[in-house]
Amino acid sequence: MPQPSSWFSSPDDAATRLSASGYLADTATATTAYLAGALEKPLLVEGPAGVGKTELAKAVARVTDAELIRLQCYEGLDEARALYEWNYKKQLLFIQAATVSREATATTGLPQSVQDWESGIFTEEFLLTRPLLTAIRRDQPTVLLVDEVDKTDVEVEGLLLEVLSDFQVTIPELGTVSAVRRPFVVLTSNASRELSEAVKRRCLYLHLDYPDAEREREIVTSQVPDLEERVAGRLVETIGRLRDLELKKAPSIAESVDWARTLVALEIGELDEKAIADTLGVVLKHSSDQEKAVKELRLRS
Structure with a gap:
């Protein structure tokens, strides 16, 4: 079992x-x-x-x-x-301290307090995980x-x-x-x-690939519950159209959510062409991608 x-x-x-x-x-x-x-x-x-x-x-x-x-x-x-790597600075200080200790022991005749200092530098104390x-x-x-x-x-x-x-x-x-x-x-x-x-x-x-429109809408509305369903549908539709373009960087799911939060913050209740053009920088981070989107989607600023 x-x-x-x-x-x-x-x-x-x-x-x-x-x-x-x-x-x-x-x-x-x-x-x-x-x-x-x-x-x-x-x-x-x-x-x-x-x-x-x-x-x-x-x-x-x-x-x-x-x-x-x-x-x-x-x-x-x-x-x-x-x-991992070894903490070389700490190892060097350890060796220097051992050298001073050995010299002091040889001069004063005091007993050696630590033996084989050098062999002790490759221990847990000096390991950087x-x-x-x-x-x-x-x-x-x-x-x-x-x-x-x-x-x-x-x-x-x-x-x-x-x-x-x-x-x-x-x-x-x-x-x-x-x-x-x-x-x-x-x-x-x-x-x-x-x-x-x-x-x-x-x-x-x-x-994992980009989700279909219905699942992405579920993701967006679960993350941004204040977004109106109608606006969420329009947002997801526009994201899908942007991903169909040959862009340097297609919008991610995280950027879809960021866009939704932006619309709520700006109190945009209608995702029309002007609203899309005004907030396009939230989802497209290359000027060439923005220019292509404005042209292909026939957006007006």
């Missing part, structure tokens, strides 16, 4: 609890989130920017009272920033978010393999550190490059 998951008891439980926290998960998302906890496997969430990949990890942390630990990936990320190692060592519920993993160099994926395979990290000077309690791991990718098969093989996979 399989043991119940410590994260969610079922896909329906995941959907209900995530929805209560403000994250409206469809069936595929709720099922995959449940399985990630039940099978203790990392979850790779892929899709365009702004569809709720990062927010899924945050929502899981919220509803399970877990600590969220985030590794933000970027080009040039290395082991020292992802796993980074997100991956921190998540591995925690014994409390932890959600580890490896955000935008596709922005790293291919070599960095090798750092993840040991963590994703066995939930352990090997530190040459200290040995292997294994997870006492496996974290709930979410990796996100905007699919700017193909991830290695080795990483994918260790993960469950979920593809």
Whole structure:
């Protein structure tokens, strides 16, 4: 008889609890989130920017009272920033203090109070843990978010393999550190490059895309309940038209919500062409995108 998951008891439980926290998960998302906890496997969430990949990890942390630990990936990320590094300044001060102590002992004939100072610098006292190692060592519920993993160099994926395979990290000077309690791991990718098969093989996979109009309207009205239904419908329709244009950056779900909040703050009760043009900067952050939108949607300022 399989043991119940410590994260969610079922896909329906995941959907209900995530929805209560403000994250409206469809069936595929709720099922995959449940399985990630039940099978203790990392979850790779892929899709365009702004569809709720990062927010899924945050929502899981919220509803399970877990600590969220985030590794933000970027080009040039290395082991020292992802796993751990040694506190070299503190080690140097330690060695200098040991040297002074040894010289004092040799001069005064006092007994040596500390032996083998140099051999003691590679200990826990001098270890600076980074997100991956921190998540591995925690014994409390932890959600580890490896955000935008596709922005790293291919070599960095090798750092993840040991963590994703066995939930352990090997530190040459200290040995292997294994997870006492496996974290709930979410990796996100905007699919700017193909991830290695080795990483994918260790993960469950979920593809998130922009929601359909009805679901996005539900998301917007749940986040901004003061927005009139009629205006919400017009907003979602306009967002859909903007996403159909070839823009540098299509509006995200978060920007849809920001737009809704803007309309409420400005007390705009009718999202006509002028209102759209006046507030377009909330959802489109490139001047070329705004110019294209004004032209293609025939907006008037």
